Amino acid sequence: MRTFPLKLVTIIADEALERKLVADIKRLGAKGYTVGKAHGEGAKGERISEWEGENLRLETIVSESVAEKILTHLASEYFPNYTIIAYLSDVAVLRGDKFV
Amino acid sequence: MRTFPLKLVTIIADEALERKLVADIKRLGAKGYTVGKAHGEGAKGERISEWEGENLRLETIVSESVAEKILTHLASEYFPNYTIIAYLSDVAVLRGDKFV
Amino acid sequence: MRTFPLKLVTIIADEALERKLVADIKRLGAKGYTVGKAHGEGAKGERISEWEGENLRLETIVSESVAEKILTHLASEYFPNYTIIAYLSDVAVLRGDKFV
Numbered sequence: 001m002r003t004f005p006l007k008l009v010t011i012i013a014d015e016a017l018e019r020k021l022v023a024d025i026k027r028l029g030a031k032g033y034t035v036g037k038a039h040g041e042g043a044k045g046e047r048i049s050e051w052e053g054e055n056l057r058l059e060t061i062v063s064e065s066v067a068e069k070i071l072t073h074l075a076s077e078y079f080p081n082y083t084i085i086a087y088l089s090d091v092a093v094l095r096g097d098k099f100v
Numbered sequence: 101m102r103t104f105p106l107k108l109v110t111i112i113a114d115e116a117l118e119r120k121l122v123a124d125i126k127r128l129g130a131k132g133y134t135v136g137k138a139h140g141e142g143a144k145g146e147r148i149s150e151w152e153g154e155n156l157r158l159e160t161i162v163s164e165s166v167a168e169k170i171l172t173h174l175a176s177e178y179f180p181n182y183t184i185i186a187y188l189s190d191v192a193v194l195r196g197d198k199f200v
Numbered sequence: 201m202r203t204f205p206l207k208l209v210t211i212i213a214d215e216a217l218e219r220k221l222v223a224d225i226k227r228l229g230a231k232g233y234t235v236g237k238a239h240g241e242g243a244k245g246e247r248i249s250e251w252e253g254e255n256l257r258l259e260t261i262v263s264e265s266v267a268e269k270i271l272t273h274l275a276s277e278y279f280p281n282y283t284i285i286a287y288l289s290d291v292a293v294l295r296g297d298k299f300v
Contacts (some may be wrong), residue, residue, distance in 0.1 A: 001168055001172045003187070026129065032140060033140045033141060034155065034157060034185075035139055036137060039235035040233045041233060071294050084185070087206075089290065093185075093188075094186040096177070113300070132240060132241045132242045134255065134257060136237060190290070194279075
């Protein structure tokens, strides 16, 4: 079965950021995304969500160049103002040509 | 700590497909699975769920040969009829011998 | 964009174990964690949750040495008594220096 090597970008953030994050990643080239609910603590034990909100766990499958653009954008526009976590993993995607 | 190199298969689909997907992956050799709720958009911005249903995010840890069988089955039986996303990642599994 | 290569530890367990698991992984060096709800079946088709409880899917991003400590602890303290699944994946983390 033929698969495409792509990048899975995972972002953990306050759920209040969903609309803004989705708009940003689509503008930067993401073709789709998946969001699940989560809770937890950030890397220094700090709260990720303001008040009592839940967190979101947003995933998007993109090319390496789009992944780079998304991480660069998160680092400059989100990290100074919000507690978010972002990481990449390598995935082999069925019908991966739809994602680039 | 000894771990086993295995494949994590992740499938994003309409939650209405859960029973069918679970039956199919077990028949093809999966020993277990985990399902979480999600929402989002497919690779072309298309809706994954019919009507107003939620999506599921199904994960199963399998050998490379079972992963291959699952992807082949998804490509032939699901992709023509449903909007689903499927991808593989490499994982190192504790007590991985239980999964093969 | 500079990222750090780290380990993502994923643990699937009965949700009743959340407090104990979180305390243990933090004591072993985890700086943060994310928990989502899930359901499913274990590697032999056995129930993961007692009674009718849900499962949790706990993720934590850690150094290789902390990942090793967590897996060793899970193998000795949890596997004999509980149905849990644990696996590692490689991730490239933005601002990964916060996690070690």
